[in-house]
Amino acid sequence: MNIWMMMLPCIGLALDDFILMMGKGATLKDLTTEKTTAYAGIFGSVNLCAALIGYLVALVFGGMLVVKVNAMICALIFLVLGMWFVHKALTRKGIVERLDLNFNWKQCVKMAIITNITTIFYGMANGMMGSSLILLLLCAYLTCFVAVFVALRIGYAYGYRFGRGIQGVGGALLLMMALSVWFKFLR
Amino acid sequence: MDKKNNTKEFLAESLRLLIQRMPFHSITIKKICDEAGVVRVTFYNYFVDKYDALDYLVQTDLMAGICERESDPLTILLTHLAKVLSEHRRFYEISVEIDGQNGFQEIFIHRLGEGIKRILDVHRTSMAEAPELDNAFLAQTHAVLIFYLVRTWLKNPSLKEEDFIKYALKMSQSSFYDFMK
Numbered sequence: 001m002n003i004w005m006m007m008l009p010c011i012g013l014a015l016d017d018f019i020l021m022m023g024k025g026a027t028l029k030d031l032t033t034e035k036t037t038a039y040a041g042i043f044g045s046v047n048l049c050a051a052l053i054g055y056l057v058a059l060v061f062g063g064m065l066v067v068k069v070n071a072m073i074c075a076l077i078f079l080v081l082g083m084w085f086v087h088k089a090l091t092r093k094g095i096v097e098r099l100d101l102n103f104n105w106k107q108c109v110k111m112a113i114i115t116n117i118t119t120i121f122y123g124m125a126n127g128m129m130g131s132s133l134i135l136l137l138l139c140a141y142l143t144c145f146v147a148v149f150v151a152l153r154i155g156y157a158y159g160y161r162f163g164r165g166i167q168g169v170g171g172a173l174l175l176m177m178a179l180s181v182w183f184k185f186l187r
Numbered sequence: 188m189d190k191k192n193n194t195k196e197f198l199a200e201s202l203r204l205l206i207q208r209m210p211f212h213s214i215t216i217k218k219i220c221d222e223a224g225v226v227r228v229t230f231y232n233y234f235v236d237k238y239d240a241l242d243y244l245v246q247t248d249l250m251a252g253i254c255e256r257e258s259d260p261l262t263i264l265l266t267h268l269a270k271v272l273s274e275h276r277r278f279y280e281i282s283v284e285i286d287g288q289n290g291f292q293e294i295f296i297h298r299l300g301e302g303i304k305r306i307l308d309v310h311r312t313s314m315a316e317a318p319e320l321d322n323a324f325l326a327q328t329h330a331v332l333i334f335y336l337v338r339t340w341l342k343n344p345s346l347k348e349e350d351f352i353k354y355a356l357k358m359s360q361s362s363f364y365d366f367m368k
Contacts, residue, residue: 026216029228029231029232030228096236097215097216097236097237098235098236099231099234099235099236156227156228157226157227157228158217158227159215159216159217159227160215
């Protein structure tokens with residue numbers, strides 16, 4: 001897959017982190033730039049690890065399958081993820097803006113792990129399509145880092161906004177990716 | 188210290204204004220801060236969330252009427268309550284409908300109960316008659332009674348302030364059996 005086909009679903013997945021951390025930013029006090037960078041770094045690192053795990057799983061099992069089957073599974077992964085995100089967008093409710101004095105790096109790690117499980121499937125999809133591992137890990141880390149950093153600052157300064165719309169955009173990107181794989185590799 | 192108290196007051200009064208303009212669920216901390224003219228983060232220096240700010244408003248409104256050392260503190264409290272409700276009628280008419288966790292009813296009854304308990308702590312000289320009915324219990328029970336009267340008054344604009352005070356005192360001074368005569 002080319003760089004854009006790797007970036008688009010990555011951005012789509014990162015938007016999920018964006019919404020979550022925008023909501024968290026809205027409940028924090030004394031969010032310094034250092035803390036923001038640290039939390040974004042944690043999310044980026046967990047996302048990178050998830051992508052790597054998925055890629056390695058795909059290398060082990062995907063090698064047993066032919067290219068078209070790999071592409072089909074890849075498209076299916078993006079389709080399911082996209083539908084899941086759109087469903088989340090439709091059912092998403094607002095957050096309760098309440099001061100959270102207990103948020104720390106441990107909680108951040110827990111949240112990152114739970115939110116970025118879907119990245120394992122993204123890693124698998126890329127592994128099946130033979131994408132560059134270095135590019136994959138770079139995409140996974142950077143998009144997540146930037147998304148979380150920006151989200152925390154926005155949430156902190158302006159509160160939680162447009163969660164549904166943003167989640168919907170994420171879902172749309174993933175669905176577009178599913179179609180793109182279909183047209184490029186399976187038609 | 189004055190500046191801090193002023194900011195807290197500004198934020199609370201901003202919430203009071205916003206409640207009269209839009210549904211409570213759509214009021215965000217950003218809107219409260221914009222109304223008060225402060226940055227968003229300032230809110231968390233004083234309150235945990237908007238319910239906390241609502242609690243502060245109610246507490247501030249009621250506390251001025253708690254004069255537990257006076258000879259007739261209940262009349263003073265009820266008179267003050269009627270005055271506050273009249274002065275901020277629109278705010279209380281809307282707030283009384285705020286439900287859910289930390290809803291207005293819970294906040295109002297809790298704060299009024301606190302004030303009544305202070306009165307009882309000073310004026311109740313003997314527990315011999317009903318030792319199980321401690322001051323906290325009596326205060327909360329009475330606060331619930333007054334809350335329902337407040338809600339009725341707010342929904343019925345034809346009731347006057349004097350009527351509210353009269354009925355509130357009547358219910359405080361009478362037993363259930365008195366109304367059955």
